[in-house]
Amino acid sequence: MEEVARPAPTPAPTPAPGPVCRLDAEEEIARRAAASATGAALRPMVELDDVSRIYPNGESVVRALDRVSLTIMPGEFVAIMGQSGSGKSTLMNIIGCLDRPSAGAYRVDGVDVAALDKDALAALRCSTFGFVFQRYNLLPTLTAAENVEIPSIYAGAAKEPRVERAHVLLERLGLGDRSAHRPGQLSGGQQQRVSIARALMNAAPIILADEPTGALDSRSGEEVLALLRELNGEGHTVILITHDPDVAAHARRVVRFQDGRIVSDERREEEPARVPLPAVGPARRGGLARFVPDVAEAVRMAFSSMHANIFRTALTLLGIVIGVASVITMLAVGDGGKARVMERIAQIGTNLLIIRPGAVGVRSSGDNATLLPEDAEALRAVPGIADVAPERTGRYTLRFGSEDYFTTVTGTSADYLAARDWPIAKGVMFTADDVRAYAPVIVLGQTVATNLFGEDDPLGRYILVKNVPYEVIGILAARGANAFGQDQDDVALVPLSTGFVRIFGRRFVNSVTVKVENAADIPRVEADVTRIITDRHQAEDFQVRNTAQFLETAVETQNTLTLVLGCVAAISLLVAGIGVMNIMLVSVTERTREIGIRMATGARMSNIMLQFNTEALVVCGVGGAVGVALGIGVAVLLESLGVSIVLSLLPPLLAFGCAFLTGLIFGYLPARKAAGLDPVVALAYE
Structure with a gap:
């Protein structure tokens, strides 16, 4: 084997701007003449010193490479030939930085590969190597042009020059009219030319061709080999892996392998003057200018992947949609119920004190006679009290003509409606004079008036209560059900004095309602009343309760109910997130070879992480948006059916944010698994 001196590294050539495909002939001659005139020394492109690759095999080991030393200079066309199992493919994986040697040293253009981490190796593959695989390794969901663009995407190239260069390369290789076709629509020879165009995308100085004609007919094979020879003539270093002597004959140098060792190294032709190949790939970006387009590309790839597996994507989306819609609907129902309760309590009033007979903690019966009308009158002198309304209630039958109706009759004072903030719909409320005069008058709630009089006007009519006639002087405004679901309009009011004499009998009251002028004075007034x-x-x-306590209790109850509903919905969203992670893990397994292809063309761990995390985020984001629309739609439907609903901006934002966070969290593990794959193992995955 020929020994080559290793001079000190020379500065890397300055990248030339713009998407160039072929070196200008005069420029090439001038470069070579200058190199010859100055005697400039070139460092080797590939150096292997005693490289071994050992694989464990049970208790023994397999030496795929055994102390291999090889030097390849810039511009060489080398064929590495050997039968299956001879170690040539292992050598190609190590040369292409897809695998690492178990022992020995390997340098690429003077760079010691052993000192590089995974991302640095990916950057080296991206800038230095162009791979041409036997099975083409094109991504089936992308067009020919998009497949060609992949290396420059990971190199950080801007979109416009990247797209332009891809089309120029395809045009040069005779595929200009097939750039929008997917691999399944191309012949084997056309697919291999797309693969070669991809290898040229970043103007990589080294082209690694692994059995490039193995899956082609003889004519297509000859075209591919002629193209490789042409590229070598332009300055590319071509390393051809083959088992076919006829294919190897196209190279200027043939290195034969057997049992992991080099058995011969023959030079068939003299190498031309070696000149470093100038970098002519599309201009590259860095920092934020690179990150934002990278995210946009990842989103585009995510939608492409979703479209390729549309049925599975739909099932995955369904879980997210149901989870998000459940959160929105249940929170809307919970908030609606809370608003309804608060509204009904507000109808009673939030600055009221309710005094009832019976000590605290002792259940009071309706016949407890400890609270008297005089107690209510004594409270009128307390500063800060606006109205005092003693009440005595009972259930009695009211009769008008042949109609009977069983309802609640309440004897009270003229302050009752003011204390309860209850307006009159028709007629008037009885006055303090009516109370003092024991007037036989009555004020009806809407439910009672409707049941006794139907559509007729009750004012001025007489009804019987315990066979005593009462004149209807007023109709209360409708209040609906209270916080406990009781119909507040199912009531009739009479003067308390009249009720004692003609209806109730004994002079005691069931409760006293006190309205405080200022809610801030409630604690002081409550202490004075007590x-x-x-x-x-x-x-x-006796007991004194204020309606603020009722409101606080009701709000706590409704908040608890809303929390329970929200937790149930959150659980469904969690289950959907687990489903997303499961689908993404399956996707990683199914797309292992695709991940290997992306890594071989320069994808770093961060690129793979970004892609798979983005796919999870896109799935959850789309599902979240659909779920928000569905949840709002269901809430509106329930409202039309009579369910109390409160829709606000927070629940949809919360639900969508949770869906997005679900994609981020549950997409991380599959993305990490994908990014951690070994490129050589991923490429070999079936």
């Missing part, structure tokens, strides 16, 4: 009634009774045989 003191006054305790002094009157000489015992604390």
Whole structure:
């Protein structure tokens, strides 16, 4: 084997701008003449010193390469020939930085490969090597032009020069009219030419061709070999892996392998003057100018992948859609229920004190006679109290003509409606004079009026309560159900004095409602009320509750219910996220070879991570958007059916954000698994 001196490294050539395909002939002659005149020394492109590659095989080992030393200079056309199992493919994987040697040293253009991490190796593959595979290794979901663009995407090339260069290369290789076709629409020879165009995309100085004619007919094979020879003439270093002597005959140098060792190294032709190949790939970007387009490319690839597996994508989306829609719908229902309860409590009033007979913690019966009308009158002197309304209630039958209706009759004062903020719809409320005069008058709720009089006007009519006639002087405005679901309009009001004499009998009240002028004064007024009634009774045989406590309790209950509903919906979203992770893990397994191809063409770990994370994010993002629309639609439908609904901006944003976060979290593990694959193992995956 020929020994070659190793001079000190020379500076790398300055990249030439623009997507150039072929060196100008006069420029090439001038470069070579200058190199010859100055006697400039060139460093080897490939140097292997005692390289071995050992694989464990049970208790023994397999030496795929055994102390191989090889030097390849710039511009050489070398054929590495051997039968299957001789180690030539292993050598190609090591030369192409797809695999690492177990022992020995390997340098590419003076760079020691052993000192490089995975990303540095990917960058070296991207800038230095162009791969031409026996099975083409084109991505079936991309067009010919898009396949050619892949290396420059990972090199950070801008889109316009990248697209232009891809079309120029395809045009040169006779595929200009096939650039929009997918690999399945191309013949074997055409696919291999696309593969060669991809190898040339970054103007890589070394072209590694692994059995490039193995899957082609003889004519297509000859065309590919002629093209490789032409590229070598332009300055590319071509390393051809083959088992066929006829194919190897196209090279100027043939290195034969057997049992992992070089058995011969023959030079068939003199090499031309070696001149470093200038970098002529598309201009590259860095920093944020590179990151944003990289994300855009990842999103485009994600949609392409989703379209390629449309049915599986739909099933994956379904889980996210259901989860997001559930969150929005259930939160809307929960918020609607809370708003309805608060509205009904607000109808009662939030600055009220309700005084009931019976000590705290003791259940009071309806016949508890500890609370008297005089207690209510004594409270009118407390500063800050606006209205006091004692109440005595009972269930009685009201009769008008032949119509009977069983309802709640409440005896109270003229302040009752003011204390309850309850307006009159028709007629008037009885006055304090009516209470003092024991007037036989009555005010009806909407439900009672409708059941007794139908569509007729009840004002001025007389109804019987315990066979005593009462004149209807007013109709209350409709209030609907209260916070406990009871119909507030199913009531009739009479003066308390009249009720004691003609309806209830004994003079005690069931409750006293006190309206406080200012809600901030409620604690003080409550303390004064408690003191006054305790002094009157000489015992604390009553209870004072304020409606703010009712409101607080109701809100806590509704918040708990909303939280439960939200948790149920969140669980469904979590299950959907697990489904996304499962699908992405399956996708990584199915696309192992694709990952290997991307790594061989220069994809770093971050590129693979970005791609698979982006795919998960796109799936969850699309599912989240559809879920938001569906959730709002279901909420609107429920509202049309009479369910109380409150739609706000927060639940859709929260649900969509959770879906997006689900994609980020559950897409990380599959993305990490994909990024951690060994490129040589991934390429060999069937």
